[in-house]
Amino acid sequence: MQNHGPLIISLDVSTRAALFSFIEQFSPDEKLTIKIGMELFYGEGPRIVRDLLNRGYDVFLDLKLHDIPNTVKNGMKQIGKLGVAFTTVHALGGSAMINQAKQGLIEGAEEAGVQPPKLLAVTELTSITPEGLANEQNSKLSMVDQVVSLANLAKQSGADGVITSPLEVEALRAAVGDDFWYVTPGIRPKDFPKDDQSRTATPAEAATVGSSTLVVGRPIINANDSVATYHKMLEEWQNANR
Template sequence: MRGPLIVSLDVWNREGLFKIIDQFPTDEGMTVKIGMELFYGEGPTIVKELLNKGFKIFLDLKLQDIPNTVKMGMMQIGRMGVTYTTVHALGGSEMIAAAKEGLELGSEEAGVPTPKLLAVTELTSITEDALENEQNCKLDMVDQVVSLAKLAKRSGADGVITSPLEVSSLKEQVGNDFLYVTPGIRPANFPKDDQSRTATPKQAAEYGSSALVVGRPIIRAEDPVAAYHKMLEEWNYAN
C-alpha cells in the first residue's frame, strides 16, 4: 500500500466543498488538500469541520517570508491538527528551519501530532524556459529540484512537493528517507490544463512518488467518487 492519493479541494466556498465531500462515504479515510482559495474564503473553521468528519488535512498555504513571520504562522498551523503543510524551499534554510520549529511548538502546545513539513521545489507549472529566462537559474530543472530538496532536508523538512518527473533523481540523490509528494497527476489523455510536468498515477508509482495530489480530474468529474477510486486503484496496484 502506497501513501495517500490526496484530493485537492480547489473550490472557493463551503457550499462547493460539501457538494463534493458529501458524495464520499464517511469512513473513506481520505486525505484532502485545502489550498489558498478555500482557506482564505472560509478560514480555519473549515479545517475543523473536515477534521471532525474524519478527514486528514493537507493545508497547502506555501508560506514564504522572513523566518520569524513564518515561524509564527506555522505555530498557528501546528495547533490545528493537520497532517501536512507547506513552505517554499526558495525561502531558504533559515526560513525552513523556523517553519519546523513553529510547527513543533504549536502542535506540542495543542497536544496534537506535528504536521509533516513539505517544501515546494519548483511549481509543476514552471517550464525549463521559465526556469532559465524568468528565474535566471543556471541549473536545469532536475538539478534545481534536487538542489532545493537537499536544502529542505538539511533544514528539517520532512519532504518536498515536486513533479513526478524528478522523483527518481531525487530518490537517488536525496534518499529514500524523505517524502516526495507529487501534484500534476492526470489520467491518460486528460488535459494538462496549467500543469507543465505531469504523469499518470501508474507513472508516478513507477517513478517512486510517496503520495499524489489530484484535483480537477476528481472534483470536476461527473462522479468524483468513481474517479477517485479509479485513480486510487491505478496508484496502489501499479507494478
C-alpha cells in the first residue's frame, strides 16, 4: 500500500517573526504541514515547535541527527515528546543509531502521551552529485544503488521512510517496498531554477514515480504570491495522485 502524505512547506527562515509573517498569509483554517530545520530551531528552540502545534499545524522537525547511538536516542526522546509528525536522521549513521533513534522517539512520545513522529532517514542529500558520491565519499556504488542500500538499511533498522530525490523513488519502491515513506525534496515547478538542488522534479513527476510526500521551499517562499503557488503545486500533486 502506497502512502500519500501532504505537500510540506519548508520554511528555512531564521526568526519567529519571519516564520509567522509567512504563515499568516494563509487562511487560519488551512491545514499546513511546516518543515523547520536547524536555522530556526537553533535560534528559537523547542518553543517554536510548540507554538506551531498549538496553532493546529503539523510539523516536520528536520534536524538530521547523526551521532553515536546513545546520544541520538536521548536527543530523539526530547523530540518524541514534542508531538511533531516527522523527524530525521542520517542513514549513514548506521543500523544501531537508527534503531536507537526510533526507540528514543517511542519512549519520549509515550512519556508525553502523544503519537511518535515518523522517523525518516536521509539517504544522499539532493545536493550530492554522482561525481561527489564517487570522488568525495569514495563510494563504488552508483547513486541509485547507494540510495537503495541506505534505504534498505533504514527500513531494517526501524525507520518509517527515507528522504530521497524523486529520481530514485521508482528504484526504491521496487527494491524496498510500498510499505515505506518516500519523502522527496527538490520539488520545483516547471522551468523553475534548480538552485543548489541537482536532482529535482515537478509535483506531477514526483507523483508519477511514487513519491509519498513532497517538500517544497524556495519555489513557494520566493513566489510573488506564495499562497497561490502553494495551492497550484498542491493541486498538481493531488490530481496526479488520483
